[in-house]
Amino acid sequence: MNSFHDPVLLDESITGLDIKPNGVYVDVTFGGGGHSKQILNMLLNGKLIAFDQDPEAIRNTIKADSRFTMIHDNFRHIKKALVKCNIISIDGLIADLGVSSYQFSDNNRGFSLKYDAPLDMRMNDKVTKDGVFILNNYNQSELNRIFKNHADFHSPNVISSAILQARRVNKINTVQDLKDVFSNVSTTQNIKFLARIFQAIRIEVNEELDALKEMLSQALELLSPSGRLVVISYHSLEDRLVKNFMKFGNFSGLHEKDFFGNLLTPFEIITKKPVTPSIREISQNNKSRSAKLRICAKK
Numbered sequence: 001m002n003s004f005h006d007p008v009l010l011d012e013s014i015t016g017l018d019i020k021p022n023g024v025y026v027d028v029t030f031g032g033g034g035h036s037k038q039i040l041n042m043l044l045n046g047k048l049i050a051f052d053q054d055p056e057a058i059r060n061t062i063k064a065d066s067r068f069t070m071i072h073d074n075f076r077h078i079k080k081a082l083v084k085c086n087i088i089s090i091d092g093l094i095a096d097l098g099v100s101s102y103q104f105s106d107n108n109r110g111f112s113l114k115y116d117a118p119l120d121m122r123m124n125d126k127v128t129k130d131g132v133f134i135l136n137n138y139n140q141s142e143l144n145r146i147f148k149n150h151a152d153f154h155s156p157n158v159i160s161s162a163i164l165q166a167r168r169v170n171k172i173n174t175v176q177d178l179k180d181v182f183s184n185v186s187t188t189q190n191i192k193f194l195a196r197i198f199q200a201i202r203i204e205v206n207e208e209l210d211a212l213k214e215m216l217s218q219a220l221e222l223l224s225p226s227g228r229l230v231v232i233s234y235h236s237l238e239d240r241l242v243k244n245f246m247k248f249g250n251f252s253g254l255h256e257k258d259f260f261g262n263l264l265t266p267f268e269i270i271t272k273k274p275v276t277p278s279i280r281e282i283s284q285n286n287k288s289r290s291a292k293l294r295i296c297a298k299k
């Protein structure tokens with residue numbers, strides 16, 4: 001057990017990278033370094049470059065290994081950051097998306113429903129817009145957009161109206177303030193409902209879906225032929241983007257054709273269906289229960 005974060009689908013995802021001992025690999029979500037350490041175990045003279053935007057994750061960096069480079073940045077800047085390291089092509093990339101256990105259990109950052117804290121929710125403290133800003137400054141249509149697009153709510157107006165009404169009386173600053181806005185939702189539905197609200201705000205704060213799209217598009221350019229793309233996602237919005245990108249090379253889910261009418265499919269799909277954790281893994285690490293792993297190889 002790793003107190004920072006237990007790596008999810010570790011063997012399945014690292015096998016999916018099909019590691020060449022002298023290849024160049026990127027772990028764009030270092031976290032506690034579980035996946036990175038396993039990659040290093042399989043490298044000889046290869047290289048591993050890891051990213052994380054959270055300074056707390058950077059503290060876990062792997063020291064005294066000349067094959068390893070840690071980059072404190074958002075993975076949406078992957079291409080620029082790799083060029084700075086003189087890397088223009090890679091043999092594999094792994095992304096284990098979302099939030100680490102450490103971030104969830106930090107009772108000061110507002111990621112979890114469990115702890116009353118300011119609604120910060122930033123993975124990177126350099127980002128200026130936090131959850132408090134969004135909840136108190138976004139207008140109704142902006143709030144509707146995030147609850148619809150980031151949490152699949154079909155009637156986002158009901159939620160945004162409750163927020164607007166509450167903030168006219170008092171600013172919404174903390175986890176408890178936000179819970180209080182929805183205290184009328186029945187207790188059986190309350191936790192799942194609030195979790196979706198929290199997810200929508202967190203995704204907006206960290207621009208998670210835009211960052212994912214930007215990173216995947218650049219990964220396609222960076223991967224060498226037969227290079228592997230391995231992605232673990234934890235909710236349907238991310239998984240849909242990953243699935244479409246691997247299948248069609250775009251996010252719309254529509255086939256693109258070249259000038260001659262041939263289908264443009266940049267990847268060979270390795271996992272026809274997403275790989276999910278075994279019952280054993282879920283019983284040992286309940287946080288893994290929603291994980292979906294998808295793997296493809298660049299053609």
Ligand SMILES: C[S@@+](CC[C@H](N)C(=O)[O-])C[C@H]1O[C@@H](n2cnc3c(N)ncnc32)[C@H](O)[C@@H]1O
Nearest residue numbers: 007029031032033034035052053054074075096
């Ligand atoms: C689920 S954890 C990864 C855990 C890791 N695989 C391990 O075994 O410990 C996700 C990590 O990715 C980081 N992260 C999420 N989105 C990011 C982004 N856009 N750019 C850089 N890091 C990001 C988070 O800060 C967090 O540390």
